[in-house]
Amino acid sequence: MAAEIQNSNPTILNEADLPTRQRPAPPRKPGVYDGGIFAPAFPSPPHLSDPLAVSTYFSAESDSDDDNLMEEPIDEQEIYDLVSTISDPEHPISLGSLAVVSLPDISIKPSLPNNPDSPLRTVTVLITPTITHCSLATVIGLGVRVRLEQSLPPRFRVDVRIKEGTHSTAEEVNKQLADKERVAAALENGTLMGVIGKMLETCQ
Incomplete structure (x- = not known):
């Protein structure tokens, strides 16, 4: 690191004006099954609680969609x-x-x-x-x-x-x-x- 700042007053662009695809995800609204009496009847899918579990919740069609996303250049x-x-x-x-x-x-x-x-x-x-x-x-x-x-x-x-x-x-x-x-x-x-x-x- 330099002993003193070389450019103490740089031009700074507004981050909101910079081009990006990265946008903050909107906050998730609480669902009807998030808690209360319904919670025991609707356990979380295994792929959400165990990262090593193999999910059976996705169809072949969704797998195909994932493959297409993976191939996006x-x-x-x-x-x-x-x-x-x-x-x-x-x-x-x-x-x-x-x-x-x-x-x-x-x-x-x-x-x-x-x-x-x-x-x-x-x-x-x-x-x-x-x-x-x-x-x-x-x-x-x-x-x-x-x-x-x-x-x-x-x-x-x-x-x-x-x-x-x-x-x-x-x-x-x-x-x-x-x-x-x-x-x-x-x-x-x-x-x-x-x-x-x-x-x-x-x-x-």
Whole structure:
């Protein structure tokens, strides 16, 4: 962590205006069977009380619906939802609210252009530091990379880079973020991983 805050007055976007599919679920209204004299006659299904129990409450049709949901492709909005709630290492504010990550700067493309039917995909996230000389740009990039590598299936390759023209040492930072050996060595640093862990605590 820096000894003093480098950008003490960053521009902050209203979180309610950020693009997302993640909406808080409405509170559940109490049902007629939630308690009272009906409770013993209507026990909870076993799959709710025992996570290892095999449920017989779902039909084959619902299983098919679940399969269709599982096959829904991961898109740029989902990637944004994964990384926008990461906290900035200097401020208790999300990367989305600081516009360090934004939806237009996220792309998903085939990893093998000559074989577009391959399931391999490359997720590219361009980062815009709040100031052009931010010394924590590499830490932010590592945080985004760790979050995506922990959340996405193995068929996704992660490419995190500083957006062109937004940082004075973008080329050097990008080399660090693209070098697998340097990234692996950095992630073995306990102090650095403590900072990244703190950044990821706010992820939804």
